[in-house]
Amino acid sequence: xxxxxxxxxxxxxxxxxxxxxxxxxxxxxxxxxxxxxxxxxxxxxxxxxxxxxxxxxxxxxxxxxxxxxxxxxxxxxxxxxxxxxxxxxxxxxxxxxxxxxxxxxxxxxxxxxxxxxxxxxxxxxxxxxxxxxxxxxxxxxxxxxxxxxxxxxxxxxxxxxxxxxxxxxxxxxxxxxxxxxxxxxxxxxxxxxxxxxxxxxxxxxxxxxxxxxxxxxxxxxxxxx
Amino acid sequence: xxxxxxxxxxxxxxxxxxxxxxxxxxxxxxxxxxxxxxxxxxxxxxxxxxxxxxxxxxxxxxxxxxxxxxxxxxxxxxxxxxxxxxxxxxxxxxxxxxxxxxxxxxxxxxxxxxxxxxxxxxxxxxxxxxxxxxxxxxxxxxxxxxxxxxxxxxxxxxxxxxxxxxxxxxxxxxxxxxxxxxxxxxxxxxxxxxxxxxxxxxxxxxxxxxxxxxxxxxxxxxxxx
DNA sequence: CCTACCCTTACAGCTAACTTACGCCTTTCT
DNA sequence: AGAAAGGCGTAAGTTAGCTGTAAGGGTAGG
Numbered sequence: 136x137x138x139x140x141x142x143x144x145x146x147x148x149x150x151x152x153x154x155x156x157x158x159x160x161x162x163x164x165x166x167x168x169x170x171x172x173x174x175x176x177x178x179x180x181x182x183x184x185x186x187x188x189x190x191x192x193x194x195x196x197x198x199x200x201x202x203x204x205x206x207x208x209x210x211x212x213x214x215x216x217x218x219x220x221x222x223x224x225x226x227x228x229x230x231x232x233x234x235x236x237x238x239x240x241x242x243x244x245x246x247x248x249x250x251x252x253x254x255x256x257x258x259x260x261x262x263x264x265x266x267x268x269x270x271x272x273x274x275x276x277x278x279x280x281x282x283x284x285x286x287x288x289x290x291x292x293x294x295x296x297x298x299x300x301x302x303x304x305x306x307x308x309x310x311x312x313x314x315x316x317x318x319x320x321x322x323x324x325x326x327x328x329x330x331x332x333x334x335x336x337x338x339x340x341x342x343x344x345x346x347x348x349x350x351x352x353x354x355x356x357x358x359x360x
Numbered sequence: 361x362x363x364x365x366x367x368x369x370x371x372x373x374x375x376x377x378x379x380x381x382x383x384x385x386x387x388x389x390x391x392x393x394x395x396x397x398x399x400x401x402x403x404x405x406x407x408x409x410x411x412x413x414x415x416x417x418x419x420x421x422x423x424x425x426x427x428x429x430x431x432x433x434x435x436x437x438x439x440x441x442x443x444x445x446x447x448x449x450x451x452x453x454x455x456x457x458x459x460x461x462x463x464x465x466x467x468x469x470x471x472x473x474x475x476x477x478x479x480x481x482x483x484x485x486x487x488x489x490x491x492x493x494x495x496x497x498x499x500x501x502x503x504x505x506x507x508x509x510x511x512x513x514x515x516x517x518x519x520x521x522x523x524x525x526x527x528x529x530x531x532x533x534x535x536x537x538x539x540x541x542x543x544x545x546x547x548x549x550x551x552x553x554x555x556x557x558x559x560x561x562x563x564x565x566x567x568x569x570x571x572x573x574x575x576x577x578x579x580x581x582x583x584x585x
Numbered sequence: 586c587c588t589a590c591c592c593t594t595a596c597a598g599c600t601a602a603c604t605t606a607c608g609c610c611t612t613t614c615t
Numbered sequence: 616a617g618a619a620a621g622g623c624g625t626a627a628g629t630t631a632g633c634t635g636t637a638a639g640g641g642t643a644g645g
Contacts, residue, residue: 238402239401239403274528286633287633321637327592328635329592345592347589348589545625546624546626551601551604570601570602570603572633
């Protein structure tokens, strides 16, 4: 899962980047609306965390602009102002959630989880493919309800694949989903992850199909379970 | 386990904080409804002890507000008023228990234990993992019914792990469960607790698994029970 | 048959977690 | 009250295993 933080206060921004990074999100950070707009158009994000008070283009304008373009990306608004009018305006413009500073990281993280879940799944049930289940909140994968041990990278990869089960995902998309701008991985890193993950989920009836030249696709095994 | 006390009478509040603190709960205290709401949204509590007569937002309003948000946190109501109407209203609003002042600390502590047990476990069975048992009420751990000596920190850690057995618990979550606002622990304090606890429960068939980068998980040993 | 593209294995660096030791503080016993 | 004991948290050094790269072999498509 990949997040964009739009926040000009560097103290807050750094805290968010660190905390959400520790929660296994890939996190990018920009400091004003124009950079944010460019980032959203250039890359695929699952969620934008947006401060309202920004230079060059304020958060309301950015949000309004996105929705006029019919961009459905989930947006969580941060603001120091507590008045009802602001809140109503933001929600009317299409914000998905609203949090007033000062806030605690735990609550932010909970809301982030909820938003991603809502936007991707519409529910909080564990993801399932064949006998393979993934409990996203607890970062716990299991086959026939027997927990299996996956590393952090492997869990993130599996989550990415399961979120778009049955659809082809390009290696670049996987790369973007796992890494932020700071990181840069070699050509075949994804191939290695897929290989390791395949070995671990092999007995489950879930299969990672290679689509040569295009990417990978997660599917239930075609032969009987 | 972490509790929030919402009580404007400082004499009572201090008594509760001290008594429950001695019972090894992490206890925070606020004096009105607005502070309480913010605290509940910012931090994770296992139980709220709520006085009905409060400034700025009274206990009923707070409770009603929480339940409208579908917040499932356990709430124990304290009040000086004894009339049935109040009691019925509180329980209809979703209070889990109700205690009339003046009360005895022992009874309060018993109800607190019961509520936490009910909300966390859904039953009254003692916590068990392999041959390791934990009697939450008496803060007593035993292996094959032989009591073992654990320090307060160790018992609290074990309780936290056993309450979510089989699920991954992040170090930050453990930290929150053990500490209130006043405390601040260093980076590797949790690692040291885990190390000490592991040495003591090692012979029991309960195992604390490390999931690198994500947290810890309590499980029964994989070889025969 | 050739060329991308992918699979597989092996290895080395690095960071998170483990382990030990020490000093402070609280509790308890005399 | 003074002393002894043990719990508690920090710091420092060590270990372990995840991660990413590289290298070599295989395969599908042209």
